[in-house]
Each structure stands twice: as C-alpha cells, then as structure tokens.
Amino acid sequence: MNIGRLFAAGLILGGAAAAVPSASSAQSFDLYIGPDGPQLRDRRYDDDDYDYRPSRGCSERQAIRRAYRLGIRDPDIRSVTRREVAVDGVGRRGRLTTVYFANRPGCPRIG
Template sequence: MNIGKLFAIGLTLTGALAALPSPSSAQGLDLYIGPGGPDLELRDRRYDDDDYRPYRGCSERQAIRRAYRLGLRDPEVQSITRREVAVDGVGRRGRYTTVYFANRPGCPRIG
C-alpha cells in the first residue's frame, strides 16, 4: 500500500472520530498561543478546594462601595439575608439612612 493512501485513511478516521459526540466532563482544556509560544492549561471545574466558592450575590464590600457612591457617609452593613443587603449610614442631609440592595450580582438598589 502507498504511504499517501495510509495517510489519507488516517486523516479520514481521525476526522470521523472527532465528529462523534462525547460525554461532557468536569474538566476544561484551554490552549493559549502567545509571544512565548503555546501554553496548555488543564483546569478542573468542580472546585476541589474548600476555600474557593464562587459568590453569586452582592458581597458586603460591593454593598458598602455602592452605598458610598450613593452619598452615604460611614456606610456599614446592617444585615444580609437571602434576598437583600441592608446598609446604614449618614445621608447627604445629616440624617441616618438605610439603603437596601438586592443580594444578586451587581447589587441593584431596591430601596
């Protein structure tokens, strides 16, 4: 058999195997090609570390930052519930004020 024919058969089989559906896995494969050459990274999506948990709500830090931008002086988190984050502080006219943010990404103001 000719080497060219073997090569063509190999390419055809490789393409056919690549087209087959595969079961999803809990790992990802990233390939970066930069000035230093290719960099291959294999990462695990299941977060095996106990320290790392992606936070999908409004953190205390974000709520304080948002309240400060709204004009509250000395903002402090009063309470955090499943639905809202309450922040207390002194308003623009010197009155004690409470601002409520939704406990979701972006901390939208709800009251």
C-alpha cells in the same frame, strides 16, 4: 488600456476581499513576548485568569462600596438576609439613611 484593466481588476478584488465575512475580534487573544519567544494565547481558556468561585450574591464589601458610591458617608452593614442587604450611613444632608440592595450578583438597589 492595460492600466485601466489592471486598476478595475484591483478594485474588484479589493471589494471582494472587503465583502468576505471575517472572524469577529472578541479581544480574547493576547500576544506575549518572553524568553521563549512570541506566544499567542487565548484568554478564554487561560487557567490563570479563570475564577472557580461562583458569584453567590451581593457581598457585604460590595454593598458598602455601592452605598459609598451613592453618596452615603460612613456606610455600615445593618442586616443581611436571604433577599436583601441593608446598609446604614449618613446621607448627603446629614441624616441617617438606610439603603437596601438585593442579595444577588451586581447588588442592584431596591430601596
């Protein structure tokens, strides 16, 4: 009879522990083991990884990379305006092709 009660109490405690809300794991904590011993660091506030430069738009390098991924061979910047970045290159069928990207972060394709 004692074993049954002990088993029931264990099930109740296990269920209660599973029902307690836990902290979300956002994968922002790192464990570093170095000469000073193990250290737990929060990457959200790590000064080494923080990028102080705001992203202003689609850079020429990003636009060329995106055009290359779309299948444009030998991509070259045709023009950069406030709103768009135009990239020329050779398309899949050997024709001259122009691809237009919006001049904003992520370089979304607009034409």
